[in-house]
Amino acid sequence: xxxxxxxxxxxxxxxxxxxxxxxxxxxxxxxxxxxxxxxxxxxxxxxxxxxxxxxxxxxxxxxxxxxxxxxxxxxxxxxxxxxxxxxxxxxxxxxxxxxxxxxxxxxxxxxxxxxxxxxxxxxxxxxxxxxxxxxxxxxxxxxxxxxxxxxxxxxxxxxxxxxxxxxxxxxxxxxxxxxxxxxxxxxxxxxxxxxxxxxxxxxxxxxxxxxxxxxxxxxxxxx
Amino acid sequence: xxxxxxxxxxxxxxxxxxxxxxxxxxxxxxxxxxxxxxxxxxxxxxxxxxxxxxxxxxxxxxxxxxxxxxxxxxxxxxxxxxxxxxxxxxxxxxxxxxxxxxxxxxxxxxxxxxxxxxxxxxxxxxxxxxxxxxxxxxxxxxxxxxxxxxxxxxxxxxxxxxxxxxxxxxxxxxxxxxxxxxxxxxxxxxxxxxxxxxxxxxxxxxxxxxxxxxxxxxxx
Numbered sequence: 001x002x003x004x005x006x007x008x009x010x011x012x013x014x015x016x017x018x019x020x021x022x023x024x025x026x027x028x029x030x031x032x033x034x035x036x037x038x039x040x041x042x043x044x045x046x047x048x049x050x051x052x053x054x055x056x057x058x059x060x061x062x063x064x065x066x067x068x069x070x071x072x073x074x075x076x077x078x079x080x081x082x083x084x085x086x087x088x089x090x091x092x093x094x095x096x097x098x099x100x101x102x103x104x105x106x107x108x109x110x111x112x113x114x115x116x117x118x119x120x121x122x123x124x125x126x127x128x129x130x131x132x133x134x135x136x137x138x139x140x141x142x143x144x145x146x147x148x149x150x151x152x153x154x155x156x157x158x159x160x161x162x163x164x165x166x167x168x169x170x171x172x173x174x175x176x177x178x179x180x181x182x183x184x185x186x187x188x189x190x191x192x193x194x195x196x197x198x199x200x201x202x203x204x205x206x207x208x209x210x211x212x213x214x215x216x217x218x219x220x221x222x223x
Numbered sequence: 224x225x226x227x228x229x230x231x232x233x234x235x236x237x238x239x240x241x242x243x244x245x246x247x248x249x250x251x252x253x254x255x256x257x258x259x260x261x262x263x264x265x266x267x268x269x270x271x272x273x274x275x276x277x278x279x280x281x282x283x284x285x286x287x288x289x290x291x292x293x294x295x296x297x298x299x300x301x302x303x304x305x306x307x308x309x310x311x312x313x314x315x316x317x318x319x320x321x322x323x324x325x326x327x328x329x330x331x332x333x334x335x336x337x338x339x340x341x342x343x344x345x346x347x348x349x350x351x352x353x354x355x356x357x358x359x360x361x362x363x364x365x366x367x368x369x370x371x372x373x374x375x376x377x378x379x380x381x382x383x384x385x386x387x388x389x390x391x392x393x394x395x396x397x398x399x400x401x402x403x404x405x406x407x408x409x410x411x412x413x414x415x416x417x418x419x420x421x422x423x424x425x426x427x428x429x430x431x432x433x434x435x436x437x438x439x440x441x442x443x
Contacts, residue, residue: 053305077311085302089234091241100234104227104310129241 019045021208080151231320253286291369314437
């Protein structure tokens, strides 16, 4: 089986700065990978490259069987990214945002309410403009979007940030559910014990390259 | 493409209904500009009628830059832009949808300013009605140009100041053709070749928008 992610000497620039300076990484389908590293190590850039949002300048990169150099648009349709910043329209409610995103992705918008229920955004919260939600609630909304869309590759940039303990448990449960369902997950974190507990593989980045790779605490099982 | 255009237009209009930026900021700005223009011309009805077409289109132009900036600003947040790119929407459809929503908003603005022409500039109501189809054509051009340039400056971090600088020269033909055509109709004639100029501009900018919106979004 081809790996879900395969990077060889992958280089990506932010302006002129090499945010990724020759990354080598293979991720099996259904695997959860936690990427650790200090600020500026290249974790977010790695996720943006895998999402097709950052251009591959040199090296080779394949995501879900697509060549990142030539098929970035196709990759984008098949991945889901939970980024640092608000990813939604601030004036729309969570229910409206999810319905719009599902329609745009050619999915049934009726799935939005079930996903919002799953992350605890129910009742009044589902019909409150997103700008009025707390950072943690907006994070839950991002998780709801991934839950509803069910991408083949989940990319989570510090998913535990801003979440309360229940929210972190929920996030970990969703990651495990996704991986058990066959999706591949790459997440970044500064919380090494927590990230290792949900990951099959833990990699460390520094200076835009992978400097360490070890086994995580999660048992790898593919559906 | 059309499916995505309808989806995006509906989303932008829903956001406008929720935020009411058009109602509370853009329309009052346009009305204020028209009032100031009227005050500058003085009370003589003949001078007001003579200056009405040009000042109407100046007010439309200035207010439409605000509206275009707002339209582009809906996706200004970096996270939102990234998410939209991940949705797999057709870029041409996004352009058409955003331009259609902006067009409808500018039509409302134009209707309010036409009332201003009747009240402040003593313009003949029947002739103003006859000039409305030309105005609708010009407004469509404003929406197409504004949406395209909105994408051009998105992500620069200085879009609110850069957009007027870039878009006003591009909108000059709309101002000239709109003014000349409206003046001709208000004088009792037809819009003549000015309607054709506006139609050509709309087609050119519409086609450019459909083709270039995607690459512009990629580079922003």
